[in-house]
Amino acid sequence: MLGVAIDVQMYRLFIIIIFCFIIFPFSTFAGEDASKSTLPNSSGLPIPRFISLKSNEVNVRTGPGTRYPISWVYHRAGMPVEVVEEFDMWRKIRDIDGTMGWVHRTMLDGKRNVMIKGKNAQMVRSDPEKDAKAIIKVEPTFVAKLLVCAKAWCKIKVEDSKGWIEKTAIWGVYPDEIIE
Numbered sequence: 001m002l003g004v005a006i007d008v009q010m011y012r013l014f015i016i017i018i019f020c021f022i023i024f025p026f027s028t029f030a031g032e033d034a035s036k037s038t039l040p041n042s043s044g045l046p047i048p049r050f051i052s053l054k055s056n057e058v059n060v061r062t063g064p065g066t067r068y069p070i071s072w073v074y075h076r077a078g079m080p081v082e083v084v085e086e087f088d089m090w091r092k093i094r095d096i097d098g099t100m101g102w103v104h105r106t107m108l109d110g111k112r113n114v115m116i117k118g119k120n121a122q123m124v125r126s127d128p129e130k131d132a133k134a135i136i137k138v139e140p141t142f143v144a145k146l147l148v149c150a151k152a153w154c155k156i157k158v159e160d161s162k163g164w165i166e167k168t169a170i171w172g173v174y175p176d177e178i179i180e
Contacts, residue, residue, distance in 0.1 A: 042086055042089075047086065048094075049083050050174075051081060051109060051112070052111055052112065053074055053108065054077060054106070054107050054109040058107045060072050060073065060074065060101035061101060063102055064088065064102045079115065080115050081093040081103075087102075089106075090105065091108060096115055096171045112146040112172065113143050113145055113146055113172055114144055114154065114171060115170065115172055116139065116140050116144070121137045121140070122137070122170075123136075123137055123165070124138060126163055128150060128153030128155075128164040129164075132164070136161050144158045144170075145157040146172060146179065149177055149179040152166060153166055154166075154173060154179070
């Protein structure tokens with residue numbers, strides 16, 4: 001009789017194990033961190049968003065993985081880029097010229113920088129007004145640290161100077177974005 005009871009218990013345990021292998025792979029376990037998912041937008045952060053390059057040598061690939069060939073290499077730490085897509089540990093980025101490619105997330109930094117856009121130098125001013133005192137003149141493609149942004153102006157740090165620049169003169173912040 002004991003042998004039959006053990007067989008019934010083993011059968012029930014076997015059914016429970018099979019059930020777990022069939023059902024649970026298709027569901028999310030309670031408490032699972034979505035940021036560790038391998039699905040697109042695995043970081044849980046908004047897309048699109050601006051970040052910057054962490055290193056002076058960043059390989060940009062044609063797809064999200066080391067099996068994809070390197071298209072080009074960035075040689076400019078701090079350069080702002082826009083994340084437009086995610087896949088697992090890879091981020092598809094766009095630069096100021098609109099060029100896109102895939103970069104491993106370890107090559108990216110969440111710190112916000114901006115790049116001076118256009119063909120002419122821009123003035124950084126003491127206050128967020130067109131007629132405010134000019135502090136420093138910055139050339140196109142210069143990278144500065146982003147501090148805060150109001151509706152039409154952003155405060156940036158250029159070397160040891162801090163001042164305001166019109167939002168339309170920089171790349172690395174969205175037109176309607178407010179940063180405090």
